[in-house]
Amino acid sequence: MFSSIAKRNLTQSLKTRSFASVASTDAGLPKKYGGKYTVTLIPGDGVGKEITSSVQEIFKNVGVPVEFEKIDVSGLPSDGKKADQITEAVESLKRNKIGLKGILYTPNDAINKSLNVALRKELDIFASLVLIKNIPGVDTKLKDIDFVLVRENTEGEYSGLEHQSVPGVVESLKIVTKYKTERIARFAFDFALKNDRKLVTAIHKANIMKLADGLFRQTVKDIGASEYPQIEVKDMIVDNSSMQAVSWPQQFDIMVTPNLYGSILSNIGAALVGGPGLVPGANFGREHAVFEPGCRHVGLDIKDKNVANPTAMILSSTMMLRHLGLNSYADVISQATYDVLKEGKIRTPDIGGNSTTTEFTKAILSKL
Template sequence: MLRTTLVQKSAVRSLATFASPESVLPKKYGGRFTVTLIPGDGVGQEITDSVKTIFKAQNVPIDWEVIDVSGLESSGKNGVTEAVESLKRNKVGLKGILYTPTGSSAKSLNVALRKELDIYASLVLIKNIPGVKSRLDGIDFALVRENTEGEYSGLEHQSYPGVVESLKIMTRFKSERIAKFAFDFAKKNNRQLVTAIHKANIMKLGDGLFRQTVKDVGQDYSGIEVNDLIVDNASMQAVAKPQQFDVLVTPNLYGSILSNIGAALIGGPGLVPGANFGREYAVFEPGCRHVGLDLKGQNTANPTAMILSSAMMLRHLGLNDEADKISAATYEVIADGKIRTKDIGGTSSTTEFTKAIVDKLA
């Protein structure tokens, strides 16, 4: 299992990831890593270009293997196959969000990619950023989301015209491994509380299994408290008193909802970094999975989430100095308040924001 650690440096809370001995780590050739880059749809090209610009300016030892795949094109499925093969070679990827059309039979390419490689754990960091005004302060929680089953199992069929059966699959095995991921994260990061999010009052078997499994796993982690919340109550608590949360562990759908609530709490989807882990592979992407089709090509998107996700990737690769510098420069630009994108109250372009970070690094 891939594991994670946070370190506090002034206002910057940095993420590093470490693999257990049985995990396969990426190989380094000539002092450089090759990383799969999937720009994705919407603003993906612009915000991954921001990362590429910053890495180039800092001489970060990363070579990109770019895989163009889009949920907007009929060839997207073939692109996922190419992306899977690239990730199998490189073990690590940086990814924009792939568009999933509503009201059609097209499957989510994001889900397909995670399932194909069994990238089962999503980690999203929800924390106030100095310089970004929000209604509530003191927000600092991690959201650990199971990526491969639950409502996202994708098993649906129409048994009779107008009657659709959608199967929600929950297993003890997958509930247990995501629970262990959450508790390992809490232990390594001095977090004191893990909260299981569920709807076991109604879905007594499926969500009941998830809730009980998390509690059972928690017995093996002394010093870490475990409790649980029904998802609708958790959503209310998130907007009323998010400071009570430390680590949340959720099935897939509930994690998707709560990550969006968390993003709104701290200033929007452009600020939330994230990562996805399996036993062998790690894919880093913004934690709040918004495509931004309406912003495409306007050079106005906030690249912060992608930049911070890329810094998480660097720490995963052991490039801690580069990660710390890039994270610190990003936070400094936001805190200065002179250069900021439209979503956080400014008028600066993506390019201008990126240049300001490069200038801080000079």
């Protein structure tokens, strides 16, 4: 029942464990045309254009056999017809199967819906994967952090079903289904099995939401016990897991979460290892995969200032390359990125330096 595309493309060998890595070993992927893969590129809002341009420059320099089909989509209220933009993006991803994406802005008003959510629902991109790991050269208070967040992408509090029953009273429906919980649980356990991970922790609030989160908690534990007996299964209440994440993050291996809790914990995780500019991520569906920074910050305040850290986007792009089976390209690009960070001579402001996005990119190119 688990997505064959996602299952085939989760394998990561121990040899590449130190890299931001989701590798592919199977042919169930987009076809090459003229020796190249075509990938949908959605720069997004805020700093998206700057950090995706960094990836494009690196790919060109290395000769990566990927051509980008650029689709301009924006969540900003002043940027045109959202429905037409999302339709164009969806059609491109249906053709290409693979996407590289910046973060789309989501307004707080009641009229404009989240294009990030719409894109995931249109293509049933149900699993979000975020890698939280210390990077040598980036000093943090806590060390030896290496855990994975697996987040259900399509239901929970993000179901988008809410209404005002009477003035001043809003009802918002949180949808949790056994089918989608089983699906995300199998995704998490498959990832654990193929990546030498030993523990899956289900994050929930079943002490209060006894039916919805109770179903999520029990389903994850049942799938683990019946189908993956070699993987240890635990569960933890979300508020406690947030505290544990900032006091003893080393206890976690894989955390599998409903939608909202995964969003919160990805931000906590990013803060633990140096900030949103360092955390890579990916999203998987039955037939499609979209790679984007794991901590979804738009960066409108630093847009066009040439100070954004492109690391998260670069490492997300190397995850994409491994998904395509282009491991050698992924290895040299990720290693060059880690080398620049480890040396510490070129640092963007978010990690204590004063270098520009352009200078950081050039430093990586010099390593290549």
